[in-house]
Amino acid sequence: MAEQVLSNQALGGTTACVSGGIANSTAPMVKLSVDMIRPPVNLDFSLYIYAKGDKTPRLYRDSKYPLKVEDIDRLKQSGTKHVYVVSNEIEAYCDYLKETVVEDTAIAPTVRYEALRQATRSVFNNAAANQLIDEVVDVSEYLDQKTVDLICGDETLLADLFQVMTHDYDTFNHAVNVSTYCVMIAREMRCFSQESLVEIAQGALLHDYGKQYLPSWLLNQADPLSQAQKETVMEHPKRGFEELCSREDLS
Numbered sequence: 452m453a454e455q456v457l458s459n460q461a462l463g464g465t466t467a468c469v470s471g472g473i474a475n476s477t478a479p480m481v482k483l484s485v486d487m488i489r490p491p492v493n494l495d496f497s498l499y500i501y502a503k504g505d506k507t508p509r510l511y512r513d514s515k516y517p518l519k520v521e522d523i524d525r526l527k528q529s530g531t532k533h534v535y536v537v538s539n540e541i542e543a544y545c546d547y548l549k550e551t552v553v554e555d556t557a558i559a560p561t562v563r564y565e566a567l568r569q570a571t572r573s574v575f576n577n578a579a580a581n582q583l584i585d586e587v588v589d590v591s592e593y594l595d596q597k598t599v600d601l602i603c604g605d606e607t608l609l610a611d612l613f614q615v616m617t618h619d620y621d622t623f624n625h626a627v628n629v630s631t632y633c634v635m636i637a638r639e640m641r642c643f644s645q646e647s648l649v650e651i652a653q654g655a656l657l658h659d660y661g662k663q664y665l666p667s668w669l670l671n672q673a674d675p676l677s678q679a680q681k682e683t684v685m686e687h688p689k690r691g692f693e694e695l696c697s698r699e700d701l702s
C-alpha cells in the first residue's frame with residue numbers, strides 16, 4: 452500500500468500519514484467537531500481537513516491508519532476545530548459515535564448530547580429528504596430514548612444543555628431543541644413515566660415532519676411570506692400528521 456506523508460503548516464508543522472495520495476475530495480462532506488474523535492482508535496472512515504488556503508478538503512487520515520492521542524492533540528494545537536467525513540461514510544461515523552461517545556457515561560453529558568445530535572443529524576436529514584419514513588422513525592426512536600436517558604440521568608445537565616443547543620433555522624436542530632425542551636418541561640412536571648417521556652420526545656422531534664413536503668426555497672425565504680405562502684406553510688402540521696398517524700409503531 453502506497454503511503455504518503457503530508458507536511459502541513461496547518462497541523463502545526465507536524466505530519467499526517469495518508470495512503471493513496473493527497474486525495475482532495477469533491478464529494479459532499481459532513482463537518483465534525485474534533486472533540487468527537489477520541490483516540491487511540493481505529494476508525495472505519497477517513498478524516499479530511501481544510502488546510503490553510505485549501506478550497507477543498509484534503510485527506511488527513513485514511514481509515515486504514517490508527518489515530519493516536521498525539522495526532523488529535525496536534526490538530527487542536529494547530530487551531531483545527533473541525534474535521535470532515537465523506538457523506539457516504541457518515542453511517543460508519545454515526546456507529547462510532549454511538550458506541551464510543553453516546554454510551555460512555557464517563558464522558559460529560561453535554562459532549563454526549565452533542566455527539567447524539569451529530570450521530571443522528573445526517574441520517575435523519577437524509578431520510579427526511581428522501582421521504583424514508585421508516586428510517587426517520589427508527590432514528591427518532593434512538594435519538595429520543597437517548598435524549599431522555601441523558602436528561603433524566605444527570606441533575607446538572609439542564610443548564611448546560613442550553614449552551615449546547617444550536618439556535619438556527621435548520622429543521623433538525625429546531626426539532627431536537629423542541630424535543631429537548633419538551634422532555635425538560637415534562638420531567639419537571641413529575642407526572643410522566645420514562646416511557647411517556649420517550650413518546651413526548653418522539654412526538655416533538657417529528658412535529659415538523661410535514662415540512663419535508665414544502666419546497667426548501669419557501670422554508671428559507673428571507674422576505675416576508677405572502678398570504679398564499681403562509682397558507683401553504685401552515686399546511687405542514689396536517690400533512691405530517693396524516694403521514695405519521697397510520698403507523699402502529701408510534702403512539
Ligand SMILES: [Fe+2]
Binds near residue numbers: 625
Ligand atoms: Fe416547529
